[in-house]
Amino acid sequence: MLNKLKTTLIAGAVSTLALLPLGGVADQLTDILEKGTITIGVPENFPPFGSVGADFEHEGYDVDIAKLIAEDLGVELELKPITSKQRIPFLTSGTVDLVVSSMGANPERAKSVWFSSAYAPFFSGAFAAPGVTGGTIEDLELFKALPEGAELIRFGDNAATLSAYLAGQVDVLVTGNTVATGLVAENPDKALETKFIVRRSPASIGVKSGESNMQQWVNVFVLHKKLGGVLNELSVKWLGQELPDLPSL
Structure with missing residues (x-):
């Protein structure tokens, strides 16, 4: 009876193993290399990171990054223009393999997706003509550190803010670095x-949660492009500035 029970248990275990997929746990990086295609989500309309250019082709900082990723992987690229609200749902659902869409890493988003080391600068700052001094407000909160005699004027949207600066109504422009770059362009x-x-x-590349091999590859990719000066070239090309120090994960 004991031997019969052992035989039954072994047979049951073998049957269970036969139902498991060959090769163990699925790996996104391996799958992409095998099928020869990667789908990457990029900004739909957020220049200079991603938008439709004069030749009706999608272009921008993030688009160039996506092209480099596909090139280094040796696979074909399928660009998927997405909105900000689509970034995480498209990644978690598998609609895209990666998200390269000026997405900042934060604890809330990290509950759903993983992030790479930062690949692009993104910040809000105070911008002014070269002759205007920044005073003593570096590294301080703007509204608590305005110099004596300074007047703070708020506008309802970016368009009104930019119009006021161009018209000479204000001396300093407080906005995002991409908005300032677009104004100068x-x-x-x-x-x-x-x-x-x-x-x-700073912007990080979004990776599907649990895909450790893909995250590792992307981090090596970012490091390689940073050390080789490629990220600096893209920063100058699209953002009009040298690449600042970026944090690593």
């Missing part, structure tokens, strides 16, 4: 310098 005579940074939120 459209108005070359309006030189701007970063006087101080209000808040940093």
